[in-house]
Amino acid sequence: MELAQRTFLVTGGASGLGAACVREFAQAGANAVICDVNEPREELPAEIAARVRFAKTDVTDEASVQAAIDVAMRAFGALHGAINCAGIATAERVIGRDGPQRLDHFAKVVTVNLVGTFNVIRLAAAQMLKRDVASGEDRGVVICTASAAAFDGQIGQAAYAASKGGVVGMTLPIAREFAQHQIRVMSIAPGLFDTPMMAGLPQAARDSLGRQTPFPARLGRPQEYAALARHIVENQMLNGEVIRLDGAIRLAPR
Numbered sequence: 573m574e575l576a577q578r579t580f581l582v583t584g585g586a587s588g589l590g591a592a593c594v595r596e597f598a599q600a601g602a603n604a605v606i607c608d609v610n611e612p613r614e615e616l617p618a619e620i621a622a623r624v625r626f627a628k629t630d631v632t633d634e635a636s637v638q639a640a641i642d643v644a645m646r647a648f649g650a651l652h653g654a655i656n657c658a659g660i661a662t663a664e665r666v667i668g669r670d671g672p673q674r675l676d677h678f679a680k681v682v683t684v685n686l687v688g689t690f691n692v693i694r695l696a697a698a699q700m701l702k703r704d705v706a707s708g709e710d711r712g713v714v715i716c717t718a719s720a721a722a723f724d725g726q727i728g729q730a731a732y733a734a735s736k737g738g739v740v741g742m743t744l745p746i747a748r749e750f751a752q753h754q755i756r757v758m759s760i761a762p763g764l765f766d767t768p769m770m771a772g773l774p775q776a777a778r779d780s781l782g783r784q785t786p787f788p789a790r791l792g793r794p795q796e797y798a799a800l801a802r803h804i805v806e807n808q809m810l811n812g813e814v815i816r817l818d819g820a821i822r823l824a825p826r
């Protein structure tokens with residue numbers, strides 16, 4: 573699918589990887605609706621601002637996501653894709669100093685990262701299905717964000733790794749189901765990327781994490797994620813797969 577004049581929901585688009593996708597896509601002529609619980613962190617360049625809308629959205633809430641889809645339809649008239657970048661990361665041992673991890677802490681991470689992603693996929697796809705397309709043409713493209721932690725989760729990442737493992741697990745079955753609708757479904761599993769999610773760590777810790785990536789020995793740049801998301805949209809043979817984007821890192825136990 574070409575990007576120009578296509579419309580995408582970008583969840584988590586106010587920050588980090590999602591914000592980079594909004595810029596990359598809008599610079600390529602696409603329209604984007606930033607779906608995020610928070611306002612965008614940075615103002616957009618004037619040349620792309622007209623192609624971008626912000627809809628305050630909680631991905632875990634049905635009405636909220638539907639309202640964001642309605643914003644896309646009103647502003648741009650059609651929906652062609654959803655890029656799922658909304659997510660939260662926590663670190664908590666299963667058995668910590670204060671006893672077992674709280675069940676609501678575990679459930680919250682799974683609810684935002686996995687259930688929220690599913691919520692957006694199902695509602696966005698239902699909207700995409702209303703659009704007629706020629707046989708063989710992409711009706712829509714869905715991209716989800718997993719994590720290297722889905723495969724090599726660290727101590728303290730039971731909830732996060734479970735949520736991202738769920739994203740990995742649902743990629744193929746949804747791609748298989750949506751094949752009849754000509755909608756592709758892909759996931760990207762990033763390694764360590766330099767985003768506000770990482771910015772909470774001290775510089776020394778970020779440098780150290782960066783050096784753990786075999787090559788290039790640095791944190792990934794959000795634009796590198798956005799470039800892959802763009803390629804997935806543009807390359808029709810990519811479907812039903814999870815791509816690690818990680819400079820060959822395999823996360824250590826701690």
Ligand SMILES: NC(=O)c1ccc[n+]([C@@H]2O[C@H](COP(=O)([O-])OP(=O)(O)OC[C@H]3O[C@@H](n4cnc5c(N)ncnc54)[C@H](O)[C@@H]3O)[C@@H](O)[C@H]2O)c1
Nearest residue numbers: 584587588589608609630631658659719762764765767769
């Ligand atoms: N940065 C990394 O190293 C890294 C690595 C692997 C995976 N990821 C994943 O990439 C995605 C993007 O992360 P990032 O690094 O850009 O983080 P980020 O914190 O910069 O951006 C995440 C965005 O999601 C939004 N969000 C959180 N909960 C939401 C909700 N319920 N509804 C709507 N929006 C919500 C936040 O407001 C924020 O703007 C996340 O799913 C994260 O788990 C990041």
